[in-house]
């Protein structure tokens with residue numbers, strides 16, 4: 289049977305990227321998505337904004353919702369201080385399998401813990417599974433109608449603390465209207481929009497950065 293797009297993306301990384309070099313894995317994926325097949329990675333333009341927020345927060349604990357092929361996972365993990373771990377949740381086993389190989393190729397497997405499963409089931413288990421008390425940084429890039437229920441679950445599970453940073457992809461395209469309305473109007477958050485473009489296109493999109501005020 290025909291290969292899947294994530295498998296073709298993985299093949300491009302194994303063929304063209306330098307093993308153990310996260311930046312070359314990132315550049316290879318961006319080149320593939322720009323010149324061969326578009327894929328829903330956060331991309332280079334929004335990726336630069338993601339990088340700057342990760343560097344500013346310099347999180348000790350970080351969570352990503354929606355690994356997909358692991359592009360943003362590698363982007364985030366390459367900037368984390370030594371001894372810190374990025375937990376990334378992915379419920380599609382085929383995507384998780386591709387992501388594991390891309391993460392391993394980048395050489396960042398010691399900074400990343402990819403957990404297969406649905407965020408709704410796994411978020412309540414973060415304390416027991418990883419001894420995590422709170423997350424300093426959360427990157428949301430999974431199904432757009434799940435952003436709002438999942439941050440409410442993070443609040444309920446007391447996994448956010450004063451100053452925790454949420455960064456959400458695609459708040460314009462495909463859009464996350466209920467999430468935006470909540471973080472922009474709730475007294476629990478201070479929100480800011482970073483205007484950019486949908487990965488590898490000229491279409492407007494952006495990232496919403498929200499600070500939990502506790």
Ligand SMILES: CCCNc1ncnc2c1ncn2[C@@H]1O[C@H](/C=C/CNC(=O)c2cc(-c3ccc(F)cc3)cc(O)c2O)[C@@H](O)[C@H]1O
Pocket residue numbers: 328329330353354355356357377378379380383405406407408429430431432434457458461462486487
């Ligand atoms: C149980 C469902 C909620 N919980 C979940 N827990 C764990 N992983 C989950 C997940 N939901 C989805 N996922 C995974 O996240 C990923 C889903 C991402 C969804 N992203 C998008 O739809 C998306 C879509 C676009 C897009 C934009 C314009 C367009 F024309 C076409 C697509 C651009 C993006 O940047 C996107 O992020 C997959 O790997 C999926 O298996």
Ligand SMILES: [Mg+2]
Pocket residue numbers: 328329330429457458
């Ligand atoms: Mg996205």
